[in-house]
């Protein structure tokens with residue numbers, strides 16, 4: 001018996017423009033009402049699909065991380081993830097250098 005295909009992602013059932021609001025808001029750390037609407041759609045996405053979507057967006061940075069809601073995160077939230085990741089990797093690298101020195 002064949003496994004049924006996974007259900008379509010929730011974002012395929014709504015207007016794609018919903019995920020690309022005109023601005024990222026005045027306070028980039030806070031999602032705008034338009035971004036919150038898109039985030040609510042992403043909240044209905046299966047966790048595995050959402051994680052894959054977010055990873056794809058982060059891997060495609062900087063082009064993808066500049067605009068819109070992707071992978072359950074706003075552009076500002078994705079930039080923060082990338083910044084924290086870079087900071088952690090830098091700290092790990094510096095610690096490795098210190099061990100060698």
Ligand code: SF4
Pocket residue numbers: 009010011012041042045046049050053054069070071072
């Ligand atoms: S997480 Fe990605 S695949 Fe899922 S609804 Fe949001 S944009 Fe679509």
